[in-house]
Amino acid sequence: MRRIGIDVGGTNTDAVLIEEGKVVRAVKAPTSEDVTTGILDSLKSLGSTGVLQGKKIDGVMIGTTHFINAVVQRRSLTKVAALRLGMPASASLPPFCDWPEDLAALVRGGVWMVEGGHEYDGRLFMPLDEAAVTKAAGEMKAAGLKSVGISAIFSPLDPGHERRAAELVSKIIPDAVITCSSDLGRIGLLERENAGLLNAALADLARDTIAAFEKAIADSGIAAPLFITQNDGTVAEAAQARRLPVYSFASGATNSMRGAAYLSGLSDAMVIDVGGTTTDVGQLKHGFPREANSVVKVGGVRTLFRMPDLLSIGLGGGSHVQLASEQGPLKVGPVSVGYRLLKEGIAFGGKQLTTTDIAVATGVLELGDQKKVAHLDAATCKRVFAEAARMAEEAIDRMKTEAGDVPLIAVGGGAFLIPEKLPGVSKVIHVEHGDCANAVGAAIAQVSGECDQIFKDLSRAEALSAAQGIANDRAVAAGAARASLATIESEDMPLAYLPGNSVRVRVRVVGDVAAG
Amino acid sequence: MKRELSLDDIESLAVGAWILGTGGGGNPYLPLLNMRLLYRQGHRVHLIDSNELADDALVGTVAGMGAPLIGQERLNDSLTLARAVTLMERHLGRKFDALMSMEIGGSNGIRPFMAAAHLDLPVVDSDTMGRAYPELQMTSVAVGDLSGYPVSLVDVRGFESVVHKVPSWKWAERVARKVCTEYGSTAATCQPPRTGAEVKEWGIHGTTTKAIAIGAAVREAQRKHTDPVAAILSVEPGKLLYKGKVIDVARRTTEGFLRGVVRFDGLDEYRGSAFTINFQNEWIVGSRDDQPVVMTPDLICVLDSVTGEAVGSETIRYGQRVTVIALPPTKIFLSPKGLQHVGPRAFGYDLDFRSVFSA
Numbered sequence: 001m002r003r004i005g006i007d008v009g010g011t012n013t014d015a016v017l018i019e020e021g022k023v024v025r026a027v028k029a030p031t032s033e034d035v036t037t038g039i040l041d042s043l044k045s046l047g048s049t050g051v052l053q054g055k056k057i058d059g060v061m062i063g064t065t066h067f068i069n070a071v072v073q074r075r076s077l078t079k080v081a082a083l084r085l086g087m088p089a090s091a092s093l094p095p096f097c098d099w100p101e102d103l104a105a106l107v108r109g110g111v112w113m114v115e116g117g118h119e120y121d122g123r124l125f126m127p128l129d130e131a132a133v134t135k136a137a138g139e140m141k142a143a144g145l146k147s148v149g150i151s152a153i154f155s156p157l158d159p160g161h162e163r164r165a166a167e168l169v170s171k172i173i174p175d176a177v178i179t180c181s182s183d184l185g186r187i188g189l190l191e192r193e194n195a196g197l198l199n200a201a202l203a204d205l206a207r208d209t210i211a212a213f214e215k216a217i218a219d220s221g222i223a224a225p226l227f228i229t230q231n232d233g234t235v236a237e238a239a240q241a242r243r244l245p246v247y248s249f250a251s252g253a254t255n256s257m258r259g260a261a262y263l264s265g266l267s268d269a270m271v272i273d274v275g276g277t278t279t280d281v282g283q284l285k286h287g288f289p290r291e292a293n294s295v296v297k298v299g300g301v302r303t304l305f306r307m308p309d310l311l312s313i314g315l316g317g318g319s320h321v322q323l324a325s326e327q328g329p330l331k332v333g334p335v336s337v338g339y340r341l342l343k344e345g346i347a348f349g350g351k352q353l354t355t356t357d358i359a360v361a362t363g364v365l366e367l368g369d370q371k372k373v374a375h376l377d378a379a380t381c382k383r384v385f386a387e388a389a390r391m392a393e394e395a396i397d398r399m400k401t402e403a404g405d406v407p408l409i410a411v412g413g414g415a416f417l418i419p420e421k422l423p424g425v426s427k428v429i430h431v432e433h434g435d436c437a438n439a440v441g442a443a444i445a446q447v448s449g450e451c452d453q454i455f456k457d458l459s460r461a462e463a464l465s466a467a468q469g470i471a472n473d474r475a476v477a478a479g480a481a482r483a484s485l486a487t488i489e490s491e492d493m494p495l496a497y498l499p500g501n502s503v504r505v506r507v508r509v510v511g512d513v514a515a516g
Numbered sequence: 517m518k519r520e521l522s523l524d525d526i527e528s529l530a531v532g533a534w535i536l537g538t539g540g541g542g543n544p545y546l547p548l549l550n551m552r553l554l555y556r557q558g559h560r561v562h563l564i565d566s567n568e569l570a571d572d573a574l575v576g577t578v579a580g581m582g583a584p585l586i587g588q589e590r591l592n593d594s595l596t597l598a599r600a601v602t603l604m605e606r607h608l609g610r611k612f613d614a615l616m617s618m619e620i621g622g623s624n625g626i627r628p629f630m631a632a633a634h635l636d637l638p639v640v641d642s643d644t645m646g647r648a649y650p651e652l653q654m655t656s657v658a659v660g661d662l663s664g665y666p667v668s669l670v671d672v673r674g675f676e677s678v679v680h681k682v683p684s685w686k687w688a689e690r691v692a693r694k695v696c697t698e699y700g701s702t703a704a705t706c707q708p709p710r711t712g713a714e715v716k717e718w719g720i721h722g723t724t725t726k727a728i729a730i731g732a733a734v735r736e737a738q739r740k741h742t743d744p745v746a747a748i749l750s751v752e753p754g755k756l757l758y759k760g761k762v763i764d765v766a767r768r769t770t771e772g773f774l775r776g777v778v779r780f781d782g783l784d785e786y787r788g789s790a791f792t793i794n795f796q797n798e799w800i801v802g803s804r805d806d807q808p809v810v811m812t813p814d815l816i817c818v819l820d821s822v823t824g825e826a827v828g829s830e831t832i833r834y835g836q837r838v839t840v841i842a843l844p845p846t847k848i849f850l851s852p853k854g855l856q857h858v859g860p861r862a863f864g865y866d867l868d869f870r871s872v873f874s875a
Contacts, residue, residue: 086590088672088673088674089590089591089593089672089673090590090591090593090672091593091595092550092553092591092592092593092594092595093546093549093550093553093591093592093593097549097553098549117589119700120583120585120586120589120700120701123700125590125673125700126673153589153590154589187585187588187589188588188589189588189589189590189591190546190549190588190591309835398835398837399835400835493767493830504585
């Protein structure tokens with residue numbers, strides 16, 4: 001197996017080459033305005049020693065914050081037709097009803113609500129009003145809308161109505177790009193619908209971005225399939241990522257944690273990823289980040305996504321350091337010089353004291369000009385490191401789910417801030433290539449499948465096994481090799497007030513990318 | 517005094533009602549969303565005190581029934597709640613003078629206002645639980661032996677049912693629950709009508725105002741980055757019981773209820789001390805180092821230590837930092853009859869009720 005992993009971050013675009021499980025080469029290039037130039041530069045730099053010469057690459061895996069940034073910054077979004085199948089229920093809370101007004105104004109191309117949907121046990125809630133769907137499609141066409149988000153009540157249990165409506169819309173608008181909410185899983189109509197509408201809003205951007213990624217790879221002379229990494233640490237083939245860009249929203253942090261697991265060889269540990277501005281703390285379970293279980297807001301919109309459960313604090317290699325004085329006690333962060341570190345840090349001739357300057361003064365880092373920070377005495381530096389360690393310790397303790405001491409893997413460019421010993425931590429592990437852990441995580445990503453639905457009148461074991469079968473089939477459909485599938489998450493939730501023995505089961509499996 | 521509620525009051529009500537939900541009652545987010553849209557459309561709602569009701573006034577008690585999960589898909593529709601009220605009016609052949617809440621805790625704390633917005637009726641500042649409970653007989657009006665029928669149930673598709681007559685509150689619960697299940701495990705209901713005199717004698721008073729005050733305190737603390745739990749305790753005569761981190765959640769359903777136990781590990785001054793809470797939708801019994809220290813009908817509120825907002829039994833999870841406080845229950849539940857309905861034995865715990873508020 002020979003793969004290239006690329007992480008397009010806010011500051012750097014990192015690239016690594018992994019061959020037979022080993023990191024052969026890791027490089028960094030500045031992220032470019034157009035994203036693709038940064039990728040081209042990093043690939044050029046990766047290949048500059050000839051490591052790619054005459055070699056077959058099995059895949060290029062890219063992690064990007066491009067899609068989530070488009071939502072947060074309200075740019076490059078497509079107008080969407082929202083079609084909800086659930087009338088007469090839900091009429092008082094139409095699609096976009098809980099969106100921030102500025103974003104709704106950009107994305108809302110029109111709202112149609114027609115009869116349809118299912119009940120929790122798969123019974124029909126209302127028959128699908130096909131004539132109304134066709135009429136709605138005609139109105140969408142007249143309004144010039146081509147991106148359509150379809151949602152239906154309990155569609156994760158039975159996606160039939162959404163699929164049929166998509167067919168009907170395609171007949172009227174043959175080049176429509178349609179997102180069905182059931183493809184985005186999870187029960188909770190508004191949140192699932194919101195995810196679908198955001199996805200539909202990214203239709204044009206996803207098409208253009210993925211085409212640009214493919215071109216950048218081809219222009220680099222690499223003949224390999226493109227995969228895009230997703231929030232849960234797995235990858236999707238380019239075609240699926242183009243269809244479901246929202247699944248790539250939070251892949252950066254996930255990739256770091258997965259990379260940390262890979263580089264350290266540990267599958268259950270805490271991970272601290274210290275960047276330039278912020279530090280993310282999360283927990284690895286079976287080699288994957290523990291997921292947030294709750295509603296996640298993206299650009300102000302409530303959604304239910306598979307997102308890693310992370311605690312972010314304002315600590316990093318570029319954090320401002322304010323030494324104790326009459327104005328107040330010692331303070332580290334949360335403000336950071338960010339990517340301007342090489343200009344503004346004192347060791348680099350700037351005026352802002354940062355954590356990196358402290359590390360240079362003590363010889364922990366060999367960067368910039370040590371003479372410029374020679375005035376910082378050892379006791380002062382020790383106090384700054386102690387404060388950073390205290391902040392890290394608190395964040396780790398917050399994210400721990402067990403009382404005992406756990407191993408901690410420290411990665412990211414600012415990992416020097418994490419001391420060798422911390423309370424509540426059995427062992428602090430610094431790994432080689434830890435500063436490119438995110439690109440490593442992208443390179444080693446697997447394929448996943450998930451099932452989240454309600455089972456009735458089955459024993460717990462039967463329900464779990466039925467869910468597992470569905471999740472396995474979905475993983476294989478997404479490109480996984482069946483023999484490599486492993487269950488990494490399995491939870492069951494008995495449902496209050498539902499008759500019979502109703503239980504909601506969520507199972508997630510992962511496997512290696514099947515050889516093409 | 518009849519007073520108009522501002523949208524800000526209703527935002528606070530949602531936060532406070534979720535806290536008074538004591539772990540159950542359903543997250544009030546969807547009802548709140550309905551109220552935001554109703555206010556945007558120009559609707560307004562009004563609150564009155566029970567002592568403004570004439571003795572022969574007729575009051576409709578509004579509640580949603582069913583599994584919160586179903587509501588997450590079918591959402592909540594304000595017109596459907598209003599239809600439950602008008603169905604009851606048609607059944608009785610008489611118009612209501614006001615509405616009230618069955619259950620201030622959770623989403624039902626807001627639902628009467630969703631109906632009131634359409635019907636132009638005031639909402640009485642009283643309810644029949646002072647918190648959330650899982651069953652219809654766990655109310656002050658059931659403790660008072662007031663009639664447990666009729667109950668109207670409607671569904672968004674136009675279904676209309678009335679439980680016309682049953683021998684007891686428990687039967688009302690059983691029959692209504694069956695209808696609700698057939699509707700798809702969600703129904704808008706109007707509970708047995710009450711006279712003004714009955715509301716004055718058996719209602720739990722001032723609970724909407726209380727929920728608004730609690731919610732306003734939490735929201736202000738969030739804005740000022742001060743301690744939200746301390747803010748709650750400054751407006752309510754509650755007791756701080758414990759601070760800790762969730763280390764285990766075990767859930768199971770039996771007889772259609774979500775039962776289970778949550779274990780906590782102490783933090784700060786509670787380090788080294790273990791706490792567990794047993795729940796049946798709502799938090800029922802809390803034990804510190806294996807000794808029961810707080811139990812129903814005292815309100816056990818599990819709060820997110822950082823935001824001060826309620827944490828529910830359906831969504832509580834490993835690692836959450838929480839603070840447990842107790843709030844005093846209505847006196848109606850402290851009588852021997854009251855404890856029969858909602859004391860620890862009503863939930864299968866062989867414990868003599870002892871309040872954390874009795875010295």
